[in-house]
Each structure stands twice: as structure tokens, then as C-alpha cells.
Amino acid sequence: MSCPGCGGPLPEMERTCPQCRADLGWWVQREEGVVYGPYDLLTLRRSVADGRTRPSDPVKLGELGAWVLLQSLPADLRLLERIPSPPLPPPPLAEDPALADSEPVSFPILRWLGWVVLLLLLGFLGLVLFPVLVHLSYSR
Numbered sequence: 001m002s003c004p005g006c007g008g009p010l011p012e013m014e015r016t017c018p019q020c021r022a023d024l025g026w027w028v029q030r031e032e033g034v035v036y037g038p039y040d041l042l043t044l045r046r047s048v049a050d051g052r053t054r055p056s057d058p059v060k061l062g063e064l065g066a067w068v069l070l071q072s073l074p075a076d077l078r079l080l081e082r083i084p085s086p087p088l089p090p091p092p093l094a095e096d097p098a099l100a101d102s103e104p105v106s107f108p109i110l111r112w113l114g115w116v117v118l119l120l121l122l123g124f125l126g127l128v129l130f131p132v133l134v135h136l137s138y139s140r
């Protein structure tokens, strides 16, 4: 799509043609016939991208332009282009099967405590349960 005045390229961030000064403001008719504008092309593109202007809304180029549905405008205006979504974050390391089986190395105190608990349990068995068992077997 080009400038209706001189056939030059449409500027993205201006509402008048830099060559022939033609009126290039975009007008949008939203629900209940309310008209918004004039916008430059970039602003119109953004309002379509964030959903304020829908493809079925009538738009016109310049105050004297004809109303057409936004979705019927030429594709080179890139009004219905999808904004690329941000890249997905990398998966957490724990989901890596090679790393899931490896021992955690950041908490040596926990492994040390594990051994202390195990020794205390063995000590408890030796000091309390073993004499009790011996006593029981002798008292039969």
C-alpha cells in the first residue's frame, strides 16, 4: 500500500506524507461507532497487537478516506502480524535425567547429620534394646 497522494511509501511514524503532505492519519471506528484517531501506522499496528483495535473494525486513511475493514487492508501494512512471543525459559536442571540421579553436593551438613542419626540409633539399639533382649532370653 502506498501514499494516495503521490504513490510514495507510507511513513510509519508520521501522519502526513513527507513528499506530498497528504493526510495519512489512520482513523479507527470501534464499537458503537466511536471514532478514534488520527494515528500513525506504527500506533495503529500496536493497537491491533494489544487488542484495542480488532480486525473487524472499520478504518480509513486520511480524513477523506473511505472506511474499510482493517482485515481487508493490504498485508504489506503488517497490521495483523503476530507479535513474536518471548522465548521459553530453559527447563530447570533437576529435569535433566543425567543430573537427577547425582547426589546433591550443596548440603554436606545434611549427609553428616544423617550419619549422626544413624550412629545414635545404633547406640540406642546397643545400650537399651540389646540388654532388654538379653534379659528376656535369660528370664525364659
Ligand SMILES: [Zn+2]
Binding pocket: 003, 004, 005, 006, 007, 008, 017, 018, 019, 020, 021, 022
Ligand atoms: Zn505522498
